[in-house]
Amino acid sequence: MLQVVERVESLQRVNDFVVKFANVNGSGSASANALFAKSVLRMGVTATPRNIFPSNIQGLPTWYEVRISEAGYMGARGGGPDLMVAMNPQTWDGDIKGIEPGGYLFYDNTKPMPASKFRDDIVVVGVPLTRMTNEAYSNPRQRQLFKNIVGLGALAALLDIDVPCIEQLLAEQFKGRDKLIEANVQALHMGLDWVKANLGDPVGLKLRKADSVGDRIFIDGNSAAALGAVYGGATVCAWYPITPSSSVAEAFTAYCNRMRVDKATGKKNYAIVQAEDELSSIGMVIGAAWNGARSFTATSGPGVSLMSEFVGLAYFAEIPAVIMDVQRSGPSTGMPTRTQQTDLTICAYASHGDTKHVLLIPEDPHECFDFGALAFDLADRLQTPIFVMLDLEIGMNERLTAPFVWDDSRKMDRGKVMTAEQLEAGAKFGRYLDVDGDGITYRTYPGTHPTKGAFFTRGTSKDSMARYSEEGADYQENMERLLKKHRTAATLVPKAIETKAKQATQYGAIYFGSTSPAMAEADEQLNARGVALDMLRLRAFPFGPEVEAFIDAHETVFVIEQNRDGQMRSMLINELEINPKKLAKVVHYDGTPITARFISGAIAKHLNIQ
Amino acid sequence: MTFIPKPKLHHPDLQKNALGYTRRDYEGPVSTLCAGCGHDSISAAIVRACFELDIAPHRVAKLSGIGCSSKTPTYFLGASHGFNSVHGRMPSVATGANLANKELIYLGVSGDGDSASIGLGQFAHAMRRGVNMVYIVENNGVYGLTKGQFSATSDKGAKSKRGLINADEPIDLVGMALQLGATFVARSFSGDKAQLVPLIEAALKHQGAAFIDCVSPCVAFNNHEGSTKSFDYVREHNAALNTLDFISARSEITVDYAPGTLEMVTQHDGSILQLRKLHTSYDVNDRVAAMTYMQERAAAGEIVTGLLYVDPNPRDHHAHLNTVDRPLNELSDDVLVPGARALDRLNAGLR
Numbered sequence: 001m002l003q004v005v006e007r008v009e010s011l012q013r014v015n016d017f018v019v020k021f022a023n024v025n026g027s028g029s030a031s032a033n034a035l036f037a038k039s040v041l042r043m044g045v046t047a048t049p050r051n052i053f054p055s056n057i058q059g060l061p062t063w064y065e066v067r068i069s070e071a072g073y074m075g076a077r078g079g080g081p082d083l084m085v086a087m088n089p090q091t092w093d094g095d096i097k098g099i100e101p102g103g104y105l106f107y108d109n110t111k112p113m114p115a116s117k118f119r120d121d122i123v124v125v126g127v128p129l130t131r132m133t134n135e136a137y138s139n140p141r142q143r144q145l146f147k148n149i150v151g152l153g154a155l156a157a158l159l160d161i162d163v164p165c166i167e168q169l170l171a172e173q174f175k176g177r178d179k180l181i182e183a184n185v186q187a188l189h190m191g192l193d194w195v196k197a198n199l200g201d202p203v204g205l206k207l208r209k210a211d212s213v214g215d216r217i218f219i220d221g222n223s224a225a226a227l228g229a230v231y232g233g234a235t236v237c238a239w240y241p242i243t244p245s246s247s248v249a250e251a252f253t254a255y256c257n258r259m260r261v262d263k264a265t266g267k268k269n270y271a272i273v274q275a276e277d278e279l280s281s282i283g284m285v286i287g288a289a290w291n292g293a294r295s296f297t298a299t300s301g302p303g304v305s306l307m308s309e310f311v312g313l314a315y316f317a318e319i320p321a322v323i324m325d326v327q328r329s330g331p332s333t334g335m336p337t338r339t340q341q342t343d344l345t346i347c348a349y350a351s352h353g354d355t356k357h358v359l360l361i362p363e364d365p366h367e368c369f370d371f372g373a374l375a376f377d378l379a380d381r382l383q384t385p386i387f388v389m390l391d392l393e394i395g396m397n398e399r400l401t402a403p404f405v406w407d408d409s410r411k412m413d414r415g416k417v418m419t420a421e422q423l424e425a426g427a428k429f430g431r432y433l434d435v436d437g438d439g440i441t442y443r444t445y446p447g448t449h450p451t452k453g454a455f456f457t458r459g460t461s462k463d464s465m466a467r468y469s470e471e472g473a474d475y476q477e478n479m480e481r482l483l484k485k486h487r488t489a490a491t492l493v494p495k496a497i498e499t500k501a502k503q504a505t506q507y508g509a510i511y512f513g514s515t516s517p518a519m520a521e522a523d524e525q526l527n528a529r530g531v532a533l534d535m536l537r538l539r540a541f542p543f544g545p546e547v548e549a550f551i552d553a554h555e556t557v558f559v560i561e562q563n564r565d566g567q568m569r570s571m572l573i574n575e576l577e578i579n580p581k582k583l584a585k586v587v588h589y590d591g592t593p594i595t596a597r598f599i600s601g602a603i604a605k606h607l608n609i610q
Numbered sequence: 611m612t613f614i615p616k617p618k619l620h621h622p623d624l625q626k627n628a629l630g631y632t633r634r635d636y637e638g639p640v641s642t643l644c645a646g647c648g649h650d651s652i653s654a655a656i657v658r659a660c661f662e663l664d665i666a667p668h669r670v671a672k673l674s675g676i677g678c679s680s681k682t683p684t685y686f687l688g689a690s691h692g693f694n695s696v697h698g699r700m701p702s703v704a705t706g707a708n709l710a711n712k713e714l715i716y717l718g719v720s721g722d723g724d725s726a727s728i729g730l731g732q733f734a735h736a737m738r739r740g741v742n743m744v745y746i747v748e749n750n751g752v753y754g755l756t757k758g759q760f761s762a763t764s765d766k767g768a769k770s771k772r773g774l775i776n777a778d779e780p781i782d783l784v785g786m787a788l789q790l791g792a793t794f795v796a797r798s799f800s801g802d803k804a805q806l807v808p809l810i811e812a813a814l815k816h817q818g819a820a821f822i823d824c825v826s827p828c829v830a831f832n833n834h835e836g837s838t839k840s841f842d843y844v845r846e847h848n849a850a851l852n853t854l855d856f857i858s859a860r861s862e863i864t865v866d867y868a869p870g871t872l873e874m875v876t877q878h879d880g881s882i883l884q885l886r887k888l889h890t891s892y893d894v895n896d897r898v899a900a901m902t903y904m905q906e907r908a909a910a911g912e913i914v915t916g917l918l919y920v921d922p923n924p925r926d927h928h929a930h931l932n933t934v935d936r937p938l939n940e941l942s943d944d945v946l947v948p949g950a951r952a953l954d955r956l957n958a959g960l961r
Contacts, residue, residue, distance in 0.1 A: 238702075269946060283699045283732070287702065446711070447668055
């Protein structure tokens with residue numbers, strides 16, 4: 001069954017290669033693929049999977065690419081896979097074409113492909129998965145599902161995956177259902193034994209137990225952000241389904257079911273509403289927050305567009321709101337299942353009138369959790385919408401990340417809320433009166449006091465006592481205070497983190513969000529080519545003073561981002577009045593995650609380094 | 611435009627309600643709407659209803675969208691929190707506010723432009739979710755603030771002040787509310803205080819989505835000959851279905867019960883709606899019959915007013931969501947935040 005085409009110098013690598021699974025959407029491959037990645041992790045080797053999928057439920061091709069790197073590189077490597085597991089005839093030609101020279105093709109050769117369908121510089125490994133499962137199972141559904149597990153067994157034999165690791169994972173996955181565990185283990189060994197009996201050792205890519213995982217956990221960013229919302233004390237979630245953000249609300253629902261149901265009554269300490277559209281979901285969020293509940297929505301770019309009018313109102317009326325934006329590529333259908341950092345300016349300046357909003361930009365699931373919780377404190381403290389800027393790359397892919405941490409002494413910061421007792425004691429209340437000089441004013445929740453503290457919430461036509469006013473002076477005073485509040489925000493948001501080069505350098509690089517792992521790897525590649533870079537990872541907007549200081553300290557600063565127009569670069573120029581010539585644009589926006597190869601290549605080219 | 615407070619001088623003999631409030635305590639600043647606007651009559655009816663029901667003003671949250679009608683919450687219940695939100699989106703804001711605190715009374719005021727055009731979707735979904743609120747549409751069939759354009763409730767063939775004829779079919783919000791599952795549906799006329807006040811009172815006591823379509827002529831742009839929302843037109847074509855006396859739960863119930871003309875409807879909280887029926891065959895608890903009846907009378911050119919449908923045992927949005935009894939906005943860290951140990955267990959499950 002082994003078809004080794006002559007004169008191939010096949011790849012020989014240990015704990016450092018890329019495997020790509022080409023699947024048919026809806027064929028049950030997802031759980032077997034995840035098992036593959038997790039079994040590598042259980043061996044102590046860093047594995048970073050990525051789902052590549054179309055906007056489709058069933059039938060169209062999907063891919064699952066796993067980068068295995070004992071060195072710990074987690075960004076997309078770029079290039080083709082070293083091993084292609086080609087289970088989808090529809091994408092066969094493209095899949096074969098993509099394999100790295102000297103790489104391997106694994107396929108189901110129940111019906112062997114003619115030699116013309118291969119390349120002469122790859123090793124082809126055929127395993128008759130369909131024949132095996134058809135012989136072993138009569139139920140068509142079982143045949144399909146177990147085919148994936150038989151395939152995993154075959155791969156385990158070829159790559160030396162530790163079999164007890166897989167068996168342990170199966171036992172955990174189907175805990176309490178012993179028959180299912182037994183059946184899966186049987187299927188696993190069917191593949192394993194067949195390869196051992198029929199093939200030698202044709203694949204030069206090997207896994208060995210290592211210690212590069214540590215205590216890290218494996219989770220997707222959307223789930224982490226949702227868990228952050230639970231810990232952040234969110235009680236109201238209103239949302240409208242949109243890829244790639246839907247799983248935020250779904251994960252929030254699952255976590256709440258587990259952790260937020262009152263044991264005595266079975267009633268819920270939360271309310272989740274799937275709204276009729278994004279206009280409504282943000283309206284509910286704002287209504288709930290106005291009334292003192294922590295509330296949030298999750299959406300993507302088109303949803304942000306729809307929400308913009310309300311976001312403006314919340315900015316001017318000063319109502320907390322948390323919006324988790326899982327960014328994707330553009331409108332409509334198709335590219336929206338691809339990743340981009342493309343909603344920066346629309347979120348930072350969402351809505352009509354002069355507005356500026358707070359953005360939190362997590363780099364990985366760990367920060368998705370942290371910022372997911374922090375967003376609610378900031379929203380209450382600043383009484384304004386807070387955007388948590390995920391993207392599809394972070395949001396929809398499970399990845400290794402530092403374990404979540406919570407300090408039990410931490411309490412929700414509800415910000416400046418005047419209570420009935422304070423009002424009763426004679427505290428002066430003016431809804432938009434800046435008594436502390438930080439631009440943040442006191443609010444009251446509806447229903448607080450019979451005669452004091454009530455106010456009417458409007459957009460801009462008001463004075464500092466929340467009375468209706470169309471006076472220009474009142475408007476300007478309010479707008480200046482909002483600007484002051486935005487400056488206060490800059491002192492409260494997470495600071496940018498600098499990583500200094502080993503030697504002094506005139507070159508800086510600014511990056512953020514899901515670019516993080518690729519940037520770290522690119523830095524090593526550039527170092528190897530003699531380029532030293534100081535790096536600054538932005539974590540929020542508005543920018544703190546450290547951002548301006550970093551730019552000032554370098555002659556050229558590369559701004560690396562995943563959109564066409566260099567949106568973050570524009571914001572830096574706009575907010576800090578930086579000379580545009582100083583900020584070199586490095587943009588990657590084809591919908592695939594940015595790679596170290598791309599970043600180092602672009603910077604080297606800019607510096608004329610061969 | 612400025613803010614015009616009303617003088618706080620009260621006549622010493624002003625009648626007080628059970629909470630010790632006078633009618634003046636339920637008012638707001640002076641209205642800036644046109645003199646004679648039907649909307650001001652509705653505001654006055656709201657003031658009277660809240661006073662008579664002994665509602666503490668600060669326990670009401672009043673919400674609106676954009677338009678003449680949506681300006682009115684400023685002019686009543688000055689001691690209540692108010693929210694003048696976005697055009698057509700009052701229902702979502704009210705839904706969210708209600709989710710945060712189920713203990714307040716939510717009074718949404720909207721108009722035909724706000725609810726039948728830009729906000730039609732939000733209106734529909736608030737009704738079908740059963741948001742526990744009073745939703746009043748001050749329906750004048752015209753855009754007032756933008757100077758007289760037709761709205762989606764303008765009748766086909768109605769004539770604008772500029773002489774244009776409306777060619778489009780009108781949207782019937784009452785019919786929609788019935789179809790969408792609102793548990794209290796009524797129509798009234800701003801000029802009929804005797805009917806409107808008890809309807810608002812009953813709606814305020816109703817524990818579910820209570821919708822009142824209140825025809826409210828626009829004196830500036832829709833009170834001329836040829837308009838089907840003018841005072842004269844509505845008075846001529848009004849076919850009152852029933853008149854309503856509202857009896858709150860704690861009052862002693864003494865009624866003259868005359869079979870065939872009176873019907874008693876007990877709401878969930880024990881309050882009683884005493885219907886004086888003009889059409890003896892009309893069953894106020896029959897949603898399907900209500901829809902049929904409305905269609906028939908509309909075809910005959912009548913504007914049926916009165917209580918059209920009420921579900922005596924409504925379920926509201928919170929009941930559907932099975933939320934805890936305590937308002938969500940009162941829940942503290944110990945209830946909401948699972949803590950470090952739970953997180954450690956979660957971490958352990960993710961390795």
